[in-house]
Amino acid sequence: MEKLRLEDQGRVITALCDGLGSGIKAHILSTLTSTIATHFAASESNLRRYIEIISQILPECSERNLGYSTFTISDIDSSGRNKLIEFDNPSAILIRNGKTERIQRRKVSVKYGKLGSREVYQSVIEMQKGDRLAICSDGVTESGRGEKGMQWGWEEENLAKFCERICRENKELSARQMAKGIVEAAIKNEGGQCRDDATALVINIRRPKKTLLVTGPPSHKKFDAYITDRVKNFIGAKIICGGTTAKIIADMLGRALHTNPAALGRGLPPASEIEGVDLVTEGILTLSKLEEMLDAGSSGKTENTPAEALMELLLESDIITLIVGTKINQTHHNPDFPIDVEIRRNLARRLKRVLENKYLKKVEIELV
């Protein structure tokens, strides 16, 4: 899977690819294809030509003497116009108002290396607010093959029904939640372990969700009121990372800061609570852990740590503002201090980078 945001053109291009075979070889094939495909799509080169090129440059699988990877490319602009190209993947599913909407596809024949002529489907979807488009690999539609009642696996039709149902059940269902739901259902079809890679990519058209994260006490006391006001008046999710920062804001708001000793953080300091704030955690350690998790792309098993709660909130957001206090913490300048504590600013910059590059979030940093 590859994602590309062309900020100046307001376009987001994503590609879901599935390489021939399994393991490392298949992974290389699909990674190569997705990278090439997104960049070709971005340059708006001729479809026939770029599929031909892909077929020629993919390394061949030694058993089948073939370099082959399926792909679906979605190229969506800020008006919601989505140019879709589907090559040998299960058909994309468009859910509008809880129902599957037919996608008008145009069939194009292309030359694909040794395979000769292949069919590619092109479509343009004018996506509307609330729409969800699910793109899956065949590991999803073929999951459960041979199981009771599923001779051919789950199949596109049942997948579409499943998508309809979960969208109807939860009108606020995010793209992430939906993709996760699809893959989990596929794994369940297989009795807990997939025989093939099951990948799902979901696009959801919604108003951007905003989140404010404040970490670190401001450089001067006079800014305490400013950060408190920002938290108080912010519309969206509010997060505070840092004990001292939390104390400053709680005091200024005249609200209690409560740390629950039962909510141990499994290696991290426990989260706290301030009325009106969605999440209050410790600072440096939790944010470092968050960065590590974002970098590894780990989601899945939840252990209920403050870092996971934080990751969950951020990944559900689209626009994130990080207010970073720059007061130097004397503790961390103690040469005896046992860990290499990062300066908050650098940590914030690294978080911005990973959130933008890997998760396509918009992140702004404000230093106070």
Add this chain to the structure above:
Amino acid sequence: MKKITVEICTGTTCHVMGSEAIMEIRNMLSERYKESVEIKATSCLGFCRERQAGEAPFVKVNGRIVPEASLLKVTQMIDEIERGN
């Protein structure tokens, strides 16, 4: 009888220096003490910034600062207070 309050600092420095282990005290107090001891977690108590306060982790037992706190040290203190009572 007035409860004995134990406030365990969970701020960054104290956490790194081992305060999470002291939290285990919740599971280690005997039944009798469970009634008379109140365990609280707090964010940074501010002592880590004062050289003269000693070393982290810090715990406050009935308002008294315990530097370089450990499970044993805190349990002993509770014991002493109990016996004194």
